[in-house]
Amino acid sequence: MTLSMTTSRRLVKGVGNLTLLFLLLWTAIPFYWMVATSLKHDREIYGYEATLIPQQPTLSNYSRILQETPYLLFLRNSVTVAVGSTLASVVIACLGAYAIARLKFPGRALLARGLVVTYLVPASLLFIPLFAIMSALRLTDTLHGLALAYLGADVPFCTWLLMGYFASIPVELEEAALVDGCNRISALVRVVLPLALPAIVVVIFFSFTRSWNEFLYAHVFTSTNQARTITTGLAIFMNEDVFFWGPLMASTIISAIPPVAMFLILQRGVVQGLTLGGVKG
Amino acid sequence: MATSSTVSLPVPQVRKPLSFRQKLERFLMQDGILGYLFLLPALAVILGLVAYPFVNAIVMTFQAKTAGAPGRFIGLANYAELLRNEVFLRTVWNTFVYTGLGVGIKFCIGLCMALVLNQERFCNNLFRSFLLIPWAVPTVISALNWRWIYDDASGLINNVLVRFNLIGESISWLSDPNLAMFSVIAVVVWQGTPFFTMAFLAGLQAIPKELYEAAEIDGASILQQFWYITIARLRPIFITVVMLQTIFTSSSINFVYILTNGGPADRTQIFPTLSYNLALGGAQRLGMGAAVSLFFFPILVVFIYFLTRRMLRERED
Numbered sequence: 001m002t003l004s005m006t007t008s009r010r011l012v013k014g015v016g017n018l019t020l021l022f023l024l025l026w027t028a029i030p031f032y033w034m035v036a037t038s039l040k041h042d043r044e045i046y047g048y049e050a051t052l053i054p055q056q057p058t059l060s061n062y063s064r065i066l067q068e069t070p071y072l073l074f075l076r077n078s079v080t081v082a083v084g085s086t087l088a089s090v091v092i093a094c095l096g097a098y099a100i101a102r103l104k105f106p107g108r109a110l111l112a113r114g115l116v117v118t119y120l121v122p123a124s125l126l127f128i129p130l131f132a133i134m135s136a137l138r139l140t141d142t143l144h145g146l147a148l149a150y151l152g153a154d155v156p157f158c159t160w161l162l163m164g165y166f167a168s169i170p171v172e173l174e175e176a177a178l179v180d181g182c183n184r185i186s187a188l189v190r191v192v193l194p195l196a197l198p199a200i201v202v203v204i205f206f207s208f209t210r211s212w213n214e215f216l217y218a219h220v221f222t223s224t225n226q227a228r229t230i231t232t233g234l235a236i237f238m239n240e241d242v243f244f245w246g247p248l249m250a251s252t253i254i255s256a257i258p259p260v261a262m263f264l265i266l267q268r269g270v271v272q273g274l275t276l277g278g279v280k281g
Numbered sequence: 282m283a284t285s286s287t288v289s290l291p292v293p294q295v296r297k298p299l300s301f302r303q304k305l306e307r308f309l310m311q312d313g314i315l316g317y318l319f320l321l322p323a324l325a326v327i328l329g330l331v332a333y334p335f336v337n338a339i340v341m342t343f344q345a346k347t348a349g350a351p352g353r354f355i356g357l358a359n360y361a362e363l364l365r366n367e368v369f370l371r372t373v374w375n376t377f378v379y380t381g382l383g384v385g386i387k388f389c390i391g392l393c394m395a396l397v398l399n400q401e402r403f404c405n406n407l408f409r410s411f412l413l414i415p416w417a418v419p420t421v422i423s424a425l426n427w428r429w430i431y432d433d434a435s436g437l438i439n440n441v442l443v444r445f446n447l448i449g450e451s452i453s454w455l456s457d458p459n460l461a462m463f464s465v466i467a468v469v470v471w472q473g474t475p476f477f478t479m480a481f482l483a484g485l486q487a488i489p490k491e492l493y494e495a496a497e498i499d500g501a502s503i504l505q506q507f508w509y510i511t512i513a514r515l516r517p518i519f520i521t522v523v524m525l526q527t528i529f530t531s532s533s534i535n536f537v538y539i540l541t542n543g544g545p546a547d548r549t550q551i552f553p554t555l556s557y558n559l560a561l562g563g564a565q566r567l568g569m570g571a572a573v574s575l576f577f578f579p580i581l582v583v584f585i586y587f588l589t590r591r592m593l594r595e596r597e598d
Contacts, residue, residue, distance in 0.1 A: 008503045016400045020408060023394055027412050030471065033437045034426050046435045052444075096323035103316035111320060116589045118331040120525075122532030122581070124553035125574045128560045128567050129337035130330070135348060152330030155323055164596060183310055213419035215535050216553075220561060231421040235539060238425060245429050252422040263417035264410055271479050 038062070038250040045246055061250040070225045071251050074233035078255075080143050081218075081229055082211040085150040089207050090200065092151070093158035098188050100159070101166035102174070112163065119156035123216050126152070131220050141227045146218060150211045157210075158203045161273055165199035166192060202269040209259040230255045342572040347565045359572040368547050369555065369573070376551040376577065378462060380531040383469040384523060387530075390470065391477025396511075398478065399485045409482075416475035424539035427468040431455050431540075455541050458548045465540050465549050469530065477522060484518040485511070521595075524588045528581060552577050 039057040043049050065071045099105075100112050130149060131140070139145030169192060177187045193200070212230075219232040228236070234251060263270060299307070309315060342359055344352030363369045398409045415423065430437045431454040439451035454464040488510065496506050534553035537543060543550035543558060550558075552573055560570025 005497070005503075012503060013400065016397045017402070019393055020397045020402075023390075023397065023412055024408065026471070027415060029437070030423075030426055030430060031414075033430055037429065050435050050440055052437075052440065092322040092326065095319040099316040099319035103312040103319070105313040105316035108316065111324070113589060113593065114327060115323075116592050117585060118327045120528060120581075120585045120588060121331055121335065122528060124532040124534055124556060125338060125578065125581075126331065126334045128556070128571045128574070129334040129341060131561070132341075132346075132348065132567065133334060133337070149330065151326045155326040156331075159323055160592075167596075183306075184312075184315055209417065213421070215419075215421045215538075216557075220557075231419055234425060235421060238428075238539075245432075245435075248425065249429065252425055256418045256422050259419065260414055260417045263414070267410060267413070271483055 034249050034253060037245055038253055040246060042246060045244075061246040062254075065247045065251045065254075069237070069247070069251075070228075070233070071230075071254075073225055074228050074230045075254070077143055077227060078212055078229040078231075081147045081150070082208050084144070084147040085154055085211045086204055086207040088147070089151050089154035089158050090203055092155050093162050093203065094188075094193065094200070096155070096159045097162035097166050098192060101163050102171075102192075103184070115156045115160050115163075119153070119160055123153065127216055127220050130217070134221055140221050141223050143227055146221055146227065146229070147211070149217045149221060150214060154207045154210060158207055161203055161206070162196065162199060165196050169195050198269055199273075202266060202273040205262050205266050205270060206273065209262060212259055338571045338575060341568045342575050344568045346567045348561075348567060352568060355568075359568050360576070363569070363572055363576065368550065371547050372550045372552060372555045372573075373577075375462065375547075375549060376531055379466060379469075379537075379549075379551050380527055382466050383473070383530050384526045386466070386470045387473045387477050387526065388519075388523065390474045392481055394474060394478040395481035395485055398482060413475040413479060415472050416479070418472070420472055420533070420535040421539060423472045424468060424536050427471070428455070428540055431464055456545045458545050461541055461545055461549045465536055468540060469536050472536075473526070473530070476526070480518055480522045481515060484515045488514045517595075521588065521591055524584050524591075528584050528588075531577070532581075 038061050040054045044051045134140045174187050174191050177191045215231040218229045222228050345355050346352030442448045492510050537554045541549045543554045556570045556573040560567045
């Protein structure tokens with residue numbers, strides 16, 4: 001050994017701090033650029049007078065997207081679709097997870113396996129046939145059609161996560177409830193669900209943010225503003241040159257706030273959920 | 282002991298016949314029946330939104346099909362045409378580079394980030410929360426933001442490089458054929474690294490401190506401790522995370538679609554974007570588009586098979 005323990009430990013600490021500094025900059029700079037651009041007048045964004053720090057900060061970009069574009073409509077659509085698909089998938093997942101974790105019936109193991117497999121099948125493989133199916137059922141360009149399509153990814157994942165939590169709740173608690181005259185349904189509602197509440201909150205987070213962030217289905221299954229969500233709406237703003245970077249950055253900031261805020265509040269549970277479930281990045 | 286005639290035993294009450302409702306309830310409350318009832322909605326979702334479309338996709342690849350019209354069976358013609366197509370062959374290569382480099386770099390930076398965040402320091406929780414934020418930002422939004430950072434005329438990078446006279450004229454990060462792929466991968470890495478960090482951090486925190494103490498008493502250096510304890514303990518997580526990320530990185534359309542849409546000259550075309558462009562970008566060749574996705578499905582099947590096994594086994598422990 002050439003280095004003493006204390007020296008090498010100090011070295012590790014130093015290298016760690018330096019690396020942290022680089023990582024913080026790497027993460028922060030794109031966010032800074034986003035915020036800075038959203039606060040600038042056009043003349044500070046383009047051309048020779050372009051600045052790195054906004055000299056005369058303004059909120060005009062924000063008022064422009066709210067007043068002159070269908071952004072608020074996209075926002076409302078995103079909320080509707082995300083809330084709808086989240087509610088549906090959480091209810092479906094609670095029932096399914098309880099059945100697999102607690103009830104004994106033939107085919108249980110097979111179904112558990114089927115859930116994992118479906119969760120791993122990527123959307124890029126399914127969007128073409130789904131588009132054909134949705135067109136045939138006249139579900140394209142509707143909010144409920146989009147929310148329905150999101151269940152395909154949300155339900156398997158939520159069920160899989162909840163299965164793990166449900167299985168970790170001691171069976172004795174439920175057996176006691178069953179002896180006291182509860183049936184399975186009231187045991188689920190009165191005993192299991194309250195105990196699994198933290199897990200359900202995490203599942204709501206995953207389901208909501210997945211729907212909120214989803215792009216491919218939203219882009220393929222919608223063709224008018226009436227059904228567009230934020231993600232596809234913004235992509236179209238960009239392609240059609242409706243407006244440019246100032247307002248666009250303002251709208252990306254507003255759109256990123258809900259998932260980021262939820263993530264920061266629920267961080268501990270989210271990390272736990274990741275290790276339990278393995279998650280779509 | 283009861284004697285026969287004198288004492289009338291309480292005759293077991295004749296049970297009131299169950300009403301239909303009660304019978305139904307008793308029937309439904311059996312584990313077997315209730316289990317299927319509870320799983321019915323989930324099963325409907327799996328079959329209707331994943332299994333059926335998947336089979337549909339396979340059928341489609343043998344058809345010449347446009348949206349709205351019924352398909353015409355053409356056998357393996359779609360596949361044959363793809364194999365002769367230069368763009369497709371380039372796409373295969375691109376997808377490997379994109380996925381390999383993307384996952385590889387995310388893995389390395391993610392591991393560094395996790396190790397650094399696992400050290401003790403002032404305000405560490407704050408740093409951790411901050412470094413994980415890119416993962417929570419919708420990918421479309423990250424992609425839009427980076428497209429602006431890369432902008433030829435006024436983007437952040439060119440702006441800074443020109444301002445400090447590091448380059449004479451601005452660099453076309455997303456339209457230079459030699460740079461585009463790397464520019465896109467940088468964005469993938471920026472957004473996706475925190476996922477690795479979270480998984481690795483959880484693994485690091487599960488390693489018992491006693492292991493390091495024992496190793497130190499035995500005279501192991503910090504490097505030896507790192508290799509034989511930290512890395513050895515994280516290995517199962519490495520495998521799961523890399524497989525998961527390979528599936529999802531190779532099949533995500535968002536970054537490439539927003540940043541370059543496959544350009545310049547198909548230099549960043551990957552399976553999902555090619556599939557999308559063939560099926561919905563003008564020509565509307567749904568069968569061809571589906572065939573592109575199906576082509577790489579065999580590789581995915583291998584990953585899905587091993588991952589499923591791993592994930593189920595980890596649950597049982």
